[in-house]
Amino acid sequence: MDARNNKPSELEIFREFLKRQGMRYTPERETIIKEIFSTHEHFDVDSLYISIRQKGLRVSKASIYRLIPLLIKANLIEEVFFENGQMHYEHIYGHEHHCHLRCQECKRIEEFSDKRVAQIEEDLQRRFNYKILRHKLEVIGLCSECQKKSNSS
Amino acid sequence: MDARNNKPSELEIFREFLKRQGMRYTPERETIIKEIFSTHEHFDVDSLYISIRQKGLRVSKASIYRLIPLLIKANLIEEVFFENGQMHYEHIYGHEHHCHLRCQECKRIEEFSDKRVAQIEEDLQRRFNYKILRHKLEVIGLCSECQKKSNSS
DNA sequence: AGGCTTATTGACATTGAATAACAATTTCTT
DNA sequence: AAGAAATTGTTATTCAATGTCAATAAGCCT
Structure with missing residues (x-):
């Protein structure tokens, strides 16, 4: 829980979600989620992948593509617009x-x-x-x- | 001009637009536009292509893909949503x-x-x-x- | 703690919408 | 009617997104 406002973090929300679905919590998923929620910026798969690599971390793009529908289902992110052949997302939980x-x-x-x-x-x-x-x-x-x-x- | 309300047709609007841009009016463009404006339905490139072929007419998909940005610029159609990997459009002029x-x-x-x-x-x-x-x-x-x-x- | 089931991962291949290249054709101006 | 230039269809290409699959690892159960 967040000490200030008692609101569970995105990670906690997502772990809860995974448990309900019988899915597993992995380091890759943690890496991706932390990167997504480290800023309030819009993102697309490519820019997200690059910023993860720039931190010296390593996940495959496939894992990102596989995670996004789960985050949407968990009401943590949503599609905002499609431009230049790519879908763009933003996180909505807590904002x-x-x-x-x-x-x-x-x-x-x-x-x-x-x-x-x-x-x-x-x-x-x-x-x-x-x-x-x-x-x-x-x-x-x-x-x-x-x-x-x-x-x- | 439309006899009832004095409003130019989509085709007239578009010919005017082409002239302003120094572009040419072709039978292919006419075929595609007529098909688009023959109903008030949403459409995507694939369904449009199929319905043109079903009428026994023939244009290439490339011509459809090339025409769409022009129709958008001419304010005749617009993107409505992206779903299943395809952009969907609807016509807006006169509606x-x-x-x-x-x-x-x-x-x-x-x-x-x-x-x-x-x-x-x-x-x-x-x-x-x-x-x-x-x-x-x-x-x-x-x-x-x-x-x-x-x-x- | 160790073992077992099964979800997940990354690598690679594949799909499919959208765009690019280009020679043949056609429009439209003069 | 002729010529410059835009447009066409064909073909090839791009690239986001998804599928496949063997290797790995999470998490439950004892």
């Missing part, structure tokens, strides 16, 4: 949910949250009789710098 | 913008629109000084049938 405002030109990303989305979810729940699990709101636009560039050209 | 509520289990899709998203966009525009171009709101949940199934198991 406020947020949406993404992305610049179409320079690819920069701003994070935001808005409680109106939760209201929309409630309405959908009633209207369609769904059990809402999550949402993904992606707003695409031009940042102020890229607006200037396109105006001057 | 009210809508968002998607998707069942995680059975993959069924409900379409909805909510004006609160436009309000969120306005706020983002001001707050981040972005020029907002579009958004993609995907809500994922369990439809009523799939809820029943998961309860009984």
Whole structure:
């Protein structure tokens, strides 16, 4: 448990998850998870693999690819967007949910949250009789710098 | 021009677009566009290719892959989601913008629109000084049938 | 603690969507 | 009608993601 707020760590959550599924806790899985949760950055398989290698650690890409669906099932990470032929992920456990405002030109990303989305979810729940699990709101636009560039050209 | 509402057709829009870009209008492009806009369904490259062939027409997949970015640039279609290793698209011109509520289990899709998203966009525009171009709101949940199934198991 | 079952690993091969290369063809301007 | 240049289909290529499989190791049971 985390001493400050009594909230179990990602690793603890995941070990619990593995036990429930009759799966095993391995050093490789630990390495990958620790790397993922060491920052609050988005990641893709390739960048994750590289940063693990740069720390002098060693896991195969196959193990990363095999772990990702488990982390998603355990509600620790989620897909955020698909770009340049690769899926990108971010971790969600322990972080406020947020949406993404992305610049179409320079690819920069701003994070935001808005409680109106939760209201929309409630309405959908009633209207369609769904059990809402999550949402993904992606707003695409031009940042102020890229607006200037396109105006001057 | 469409006789009823005076609105140019997708083909006209696209020919205009091609001319602006110094590009050429070809029978292959016409075939693909007509097929895309003959229904209001979502599509992916493979299903599109098949339905064109089923009509006895013939274009290469390469031409489809080459056309899609142009249609996106011309604001006629957009990516909706990536699933099963394939990008899925829908056409947007001449249709009210809508968002998607998707069942995680059975993959069924409900379409909805909510004006609160436009309000969120306005706020983002001001707050981040972005020029907002579009958004993609995907809500994922369990439809009523799939809820029943998961309860009984 | 040691043994046994079976999940997991890494290496390698494979799949398949998407892109690139290129010669043959076709559009479109003049 | 001719010529420059874009587009086509074919073929080859890329590369993310998945499958295969023998070797290894986790974790339960006694």
